[in-house]
Amino acid sequence: MSQIEEAILLRELCDAKTRERAFKTLINIYQERLYWHIRGMVLIHEDADDVLQNTFIKIFRHIDSFKGQSKLYTWMYRIATNEAISHLKKSKKTISKSLDDDQSNLSQRLQADPYFDASRAEDNLGEILSKLPNQQRLIFSMKYFQDMKLKEIADLLNLTVGGVKSSYHLAQKKIKTMLQNQTF
Amino acid sequence: MSLNQKYQKHGFDVPEDYFNTLENRLLENTPELGTPHSKRTFIRMNKILWVAAAAAIALVFWWIPIDANNPEPNQRQLTQDTPVESEFLDQDEDSWTQYAELHLSAEDFIPILTPDDIDLLLADSQEWDELSKQSTNNEYLFEEFNLIP
Numbered sequence: 001m002s003q004i005e006e007a008i009l010l011r012e013l014c015d016a017k018t019r020e021r022a023f024k025t026l027i028n029i030y031q032e033r034l035y036w037h038i039r040g041m042v043l044i045h046e047d048a049d050d051v052l053q054n055t056f057i058k059i060f061r062h063i064d065s066f067k068g069q070s071k072l073y074t075w076m077y078r079i080a081t082n083e084a085i086s087h088l089k090k091s092k093k094t095i096s097k098s099l100d101d102d103q104s105n106l107s108q109r110l111q112a113d114p115y116f117d118a119s120r121a122e123d124n125l126g127e128i129l130s131k132l133p134n135q136q137r138l139i140f141s142m143k144y145f146q147d148m149k150l151k152e153i154a155d156l157l158n159l160t161v162g163g164v165k166s167s168y169h170l171a172q173k174k175i176k177t178m179l180q181n182q183t184f
Numbered sequence: 185m186s187l188n189q190k191y192q193k194h195g196f197d198v199p200e201d202y203f204n205t206l207e208n209r210l211l212e213n214t215p216e217l218g219t220p221h222s223k224r225t226f227i228r229m230n231k232i233l234w235v236a237a238a239a240a241i242a243l244v245f246w247w248i249p250i251d252a253n254n255p256e257p258n259q260r261q262l263t264q265d266t267p268v269e270s271e272f273l274d275q276d277e278d279s280w281t282q283y284a285e286l287h288l289s290a291e292d293f294i295p296i297l298t299p300d301d302i303d304l305l306l307a308d309s310q311e312w313d314e315l316s317k318q319s320t321n322n323e324y325l326f327e328e329f330n331l332i333p
Contacts, residue, residue, distance in 0.1 A: 024207055027206065027207045027210065028207065031203055031206050031207075032187070032188065032203055033187065035198070035202075035203070036187045036188065036191055039191065039196060040191070043196075045196075045197075045198060045199070049202075052206070053206075053209070053210055053213065053214075056210055057210075057214055060214075115196070115197045115198060115199060116195050116196055116197065117195050117197060118195050119195075120192075120195055120197075121193070121194050121195030122193050122194065123194065125194045125195075126194045126195045126196060145187065145190055145191060146187065
């Protein structure tokens with residue numbers, strides 16, 4: 001989307017008369033990219049769907065406060081990321097009451113997800129991802145699936161580039177080891 | 185390779201038509217998305233209604249004491265000048281006379297006097313002059329001749 005198109009869309013989003021139509025356009029343009037961004041973090045389709053819907057509702061409610069200091073997509077990406085992190089934190093709290101290991105729980109839930117088919121996968125990356133700590137999984141997904149730059153990831157997650165680099169390398173190392181040993 | 189294909193390669197999938205139905209589901213589950221700012225409009229409408237209601241109540245309170253006994257506002261206006269005047273007007277004729285003596289001058293009555301009234305007043309006035317003169321004479325006589333009436 002060009003800067004001009006984005007400016008027009010923004011103007012329509014801020015106008016009560018054209019807001020609904022503009023919002024539909026916004027959903028159609030960005031839903032897929034945002035969904036996969038979220039799915040890479042939460043892994044389960046049902047959770048990704050919830051987080052995506054919450055993301056769009058927040059975008060709609062707060063579009064008036066978007067100051068245009070960044071690209072619209074970057075702003076939406078940040079909302080989606082925050083929503084996904086918040087979702088993971090909430091699940092961790094719920095899980096910690098019954099299970100000590102939230103990673104193993106995520107892994108079990110992923111196995112039960114009807115929209116995850118390990119048999120069709122070329123490798124076991126999906127399952128391996130479910131075994132990683134949240135932050136390492138987030139960073140690895142952003143870098144590997146979405147080709148994001150380390151600086152962009154650092155900005156989105158409010159981390160230093162060094163911190164992101166270190167988490168990414170740790171995740172990469174663990175994934176390599178698990179793929180080689182098939183220990184998951 | 186698209187983002188979708190990249191994820192599918194690793195076993196992640198989405199329900200059929202998921203992206204075609206998301207928009208409708210969002211609009212169905214969140215009615216506010218279909219009617220943006222509806223809450224603000226409601227508050228604004230409420231404010232307007234409250235102001236109108238307050239104005240109507242104020243008007244009723246202003247009107248009731250004024251129009252309690254008199255349905256015609258123009259006539260009523262004559263009686264609403266000051267509370268003191270209203271009090272006087274609500275009392276009997278004597279009180280009205282007292283009020284007229286205290287607060288009104290001859291000019292206040294001239295427009296409402298008929299020619300007959302004026303003649304009568306002038307006649308009274310002449311009579312009074314005569315009586316005054318007589319009285320003066322009497323006083324003179326009293327002083328001059330020590331006459332005691």
